[in-house]
Amino acid sequence: MRAVVFEQYGEPADVRHVPDPQPADHGVVVRVEATGLCRSDWHGWQGHDPDITLPHVPGHELAGVIEAVGPRVTGWRQGDRVTAPFVCACGSCPSCAAGDQQVCERQTQPGFTHWGSFAQYVALDHADVNLVAVPDGLSFATAASLGCRFATAFRAVVQQGRVAAGEWVAVHGCGGVGLSAVMIAAASGARVVAIDVSPKALDLARKFGAAHCVDAATVPDTAVAVRELTGGAHLSLDALGSPATCAASVNCLRRRGRHVQVGLLPSADGTTPVPMARAIGWELEILGSHGMAAHTYPPMLELVRAGVLRPDLLVTSTITLEETPAALAAMGTAGGSGVTVIEPWA
Structure with missing residues (x-):
């Protein structure tokens, strides 16, 4: 697959061919149709996240179609349209048992703990806990913005605030x-x-x-x-x-x-x-406030479905993988305005 890779913190990333990911027994591989360019990705590229191991593929805000399913996954199948929170929970620690998957004690995060979604495919762990179905009427670009920024803001304003x-x-x-x-x-x-x-x-x-x-x-x-x-x-x-x-x-x-x-x-x-x-x-x-658990998405998605919330209006630009390294570097000096979405297959 093609992916954005960096080998040194703060040094230019490039687009190259790398091996396709494989699903864990409890996970899936998603064909990435859209992924957001987020300031958290810039922090990771700068070396601000201790979980990253070089070389690395960033990206954590994604939506797409399930391409492969691990043998222990029961709730999802190939072809399902999905997104996921940027915190992928284990589903079995005390925090998860309490419903607080956003602060899971054994969480994984695509683009941080393992290779992320600035690529044509991405692996997501513990799919039955972490995946969220994308309604047919919702574009992948809009759905991608939900996994980090919009869901994070919703929890910060409504649930925490x-x-x-x-x-x-x-x-x-x-x-x-x-x-x-x-x-x-x-x-x-x-x-x-x-x-x-x-x-x-x-x-x-x-x-x-x-x-x-x-x-x-x-x-x-x-x-x-x-x-x-x-x-x-x-x-x-x-x-x-x-x-x-x-x-x-x-x-x-x-x-x-x-x-x-x-x-x-x-x-x-x-x-x-x-x-x-x-x-x-x-x-x-x-x-x-740290993301939002997958099981708490339905009230937010209902407001989106009803048109009360319009995350689609936040998407102000769409770029290709080839344009991503420069756009990632520019986040350190350019002020943000809206959401930039990457389309890896464009």
Whole structure:
């Protein structure tokens, strides 16, 4: 098969022929029809993820058709249209038994723990726990965006963030996750403030329901700007992942507000300063959010089916495998605006 491969962190990847994957006894191989280019892939390419072994094929946000099925898989067959969360759970650890597959203790992640979906085929483990059926009316490009960014935003806003109609929600960073969060919060009846440095990203945030936009490139203190607009957000998300956006997200909250950290926060020593004095004095909640379990997809998919949520509108560009190495490298300097989808068979 053809795949995007890198052999050194931060060095240019290339497209080459590599062996086709084989399914584990409990897994499947999926023919990848669409896969998203996500900032998490850039973090992996930069060497920020300890699970990656070189050489490596990135990609974790995918949709396609089952090509091969392991002998212990009971719920799926060749030809089924599927997607999967980026966290593939084991199905048997205590966290999985509690229904919390998104924090599985023995999780695998395509594109991190093993070769991913920037390829024509990808192997997925424990298929009966992790696969999600893609409805016939849903395009593969749209379905691919659900596995990481949209599902991650849905859990962060609805399940972890407990958004309520009429609340103020601040979203820091309007890439794929952030724009998804804007759309989901607005559809939930919340009033959204979107914060980003990119005018294009803020224009998309307005399109998807943001009541106010804050240009972080021109505003000296975005937390102050959000508090002036809202009196303090009830819920705030750091969808980018940086010390500055994390602190701004906490500092923009009203008393007893809720901060949800979604964006990864790489640093040299593995720590990020968080304004904990404010968290204590104002009784703020500091929450993490890490993907979404496959069994919790149905309510989100029903909202997509009904047209309440439109993840298809988040897909702003489609590229080929040959264009992917350059697009991956550009994520380190270019601001995100929407979702870029790779079509490996194009």
